[in-house]
Amino acid sequence: MLVFHYTGMETCETALQRLCDPRAEVSAHLLIDEDGTAYRLVENGKRAWHAGASYWRGEADINSASIGIELVNPGHEFGYRVFPDAQIDTLIALSLALISQYDIPATGVVGHSDVAPGRKSDPGELFPWENLASCGIGLWPDLAVNDGEEHGTPWESLTRIGYASPGDPHCGGDLLNSETAISDVISAFQTRFTPQNRSGILDDQTQSAISAVARAFS
Ligand SMILES: [Zn+2]
DSSP states (O other): OEEEEEOOSSSHHHHHHHHTOGGGOOOOSEEEOTTSOEEEOSOTTSOOOOSOSOOBTTBSOGGGGOEEEEEOOOHHHHOOOOOOHHHHHHHHHHHHHHHHHHTOOGGGEEEHHHHSTTTOOOSOTTSOHHHHHHTTSSOOOOTTOOOOOOOSOHHHHHHHHTOOOTTOGGGTGGGSOTTTHHHHHHHHHHHHHOTTOOOSSOOHHHHHHHHHHHHHHO
């Protein structure tokens, strides 16, 4: 898998310091500054501590199954902003090389919020998923296409895409906050696939997007 993050810190220097501090107990394989400079922090073959408690498509040990890439961005806490082209160009080049080297399926390219709904909100609604998918990184289905067929309930579809299922300990449900699990998972889906609508509510637009995405991920 490939897991994308933002650093959520004010500068690249502070992020580098933290990611290289053993006491912080957080690490990632790669860090990409806003000017496109990439830093190799952990060898690809080694396990980094970037995902934490997380779940995706049956995998509950994401750190053992993934490469983590951090993008410098202040994040929602310090002034979330657009990821510059130079940064995304480097991300695209590195991701394509990793996908080819490790044969990473498109369904295994995720954001941190996908694998840890409610707990994490990075890389956030400004992350250019559609642009990446057009380069062969991850999936971006045509959400306008609806074949009108029923494909199970929205929750079955969300589980088929890969999200943890509230109340089901076999599908990552134990990672979710029991009070807010349902809206957390819906918000995680919306952040990625309908970023203009992050209500956390299963409205018609969201249901239709869920079934389109589930078809692409099946
Ligand atoms: Zn993260």
